[in-house]
Amino acid sequence: MSIIIDEELCTGCASCMESCIYGAIELDNNMAKVLPNCTLCGACIEACPEEAISLKRNGDRAQKIDISHFKGVWVVAEHYKKKIQNISLQLLGKGRKLADILSVNLTLVILGTDFDDKLEEFSLYGMDEIIYIKSPILKDYYSDLYTKVITELVLENKPEIILIGATPTGRDFAPRVAKRLSAGLTADCTGLEINLETRNLLQTRPTYGGTIMATIRTPSSRPQMATVRAGIFKIPEK
Ligand code: SF4
Numbered sequence: 355m356s357i358i359i360d361e362e363l364c365t366g367c368a369s370c371m372e373s374c375i376y377g378a379i380e381l382d383n384n385m386a387k388v389l390p391n392c393t394l395c396g397a398c399i400e401a402c403p404e405e406a407i408s409l410k411r412n413g414d415r416a417q418k419i420d421i422s423h424f425k426g427v428w429v430v431a432e433h434y435k436k437k438i439q440n441i442s443l444q445l446l447g448k449g450r451k452l453a454d455i456l457s458v459n460l461t462l463v464i465l466g467t468d469f470d471d472k473l474e475e476f477s478l479y480g481m482d483e484i485i486y487i488k489s490p491i492l493k494d495y496y497s498d499l500y501t502k503v504i505t506e507l508v509l510e511n512k513p514e515i516i517l518i519g520a521t522p523t524g525r526d527f528a529p530r531v532a533k534r535l536s537a538g539l540t541a542d543c544t545g546l547e548i549n550l551e552t553r554n555l556l557q558t559r560p561t562y563g564g565t566i567m568a569t570i571r572t573p574s575s576r577p578q579m580a581t582v583r584a585g586i587f588k589i590p591e592k
């Protein structure tokens with residue numbers, strides 16, 4: 355996938371630059387230009403008043419995807435010193451609600467080591483299952499390794515929604531995984547809802563410096579990936 359600027363429609367207003375938290379878009383001769391660090395988050399598409407920005411999909415892959423094969427809600431755990439971070443627990447609370455609406459399982463995905471004696475405690479937070487990839491080399495976060503392992507897990511298990519904390523770690527691996535999967539990713543969400551008719555995740559995030567809220571959908575790609583800001587959702591009671 356790639357972000358395309360329609361040069362005939364672009365007026366050089368720079369709204370897209372202001373909406374891009376990654377600094378991945380600039381003006382060149384009064385024309386928007388997308389830079390290589392674009393994460394395909396889609397925020398600039400919503401921000402453009404001229405509808406000059408679009409997401410171009412890889413045609414072959416788009417045809418191959420049958421979104422009905424994707425089921426379930428995943429939360430990818432972030433941890434430190436054998437403790438799951440609060441943002442991941444908050445996502446379990448919201449993930450439970452989304453999974454219940456969709457009538458699917460909620461899964462916590464842990465990449466790490468030394469969590470065997472913690473799994474029972476984690477299960478009290480309301481998930482249906484835990485995927486625990488245990489290895490000493492996953493003890494600490496390593497960008498390429500996380501990207502590779504999570505990508506392979508997704509290809510094997512086909513979740514329809516993946517929730518990740520909008521932390522430095524989450525912001526690092528989420529776009530890498532999304533790019534490998536040609537999946538939609540919305541960064542820094544502050545609201546998540548479900549359209550049950552389409553099973554689309556409605557991902558709301560601030561744009562225009564926080565003055566406007568944009569709701570983003572990725573109707574023809576799966577999984578639907580979202581990074582979510584800390585403190586938006588509550589940690590569920592055990
Ligand atoms: S927001 Fe749209 S019209 Fe304005 S510079 Fe960006 S692409 Fe061009």
Ligand code: SF4
Pocket residue numbers: 357373374375376377378379388389391392393394395396397398399
């Ligand atoms: S898709 Fe996202 S990262 Fe890429 S240019 Fe647009 S706002 Fe920036």
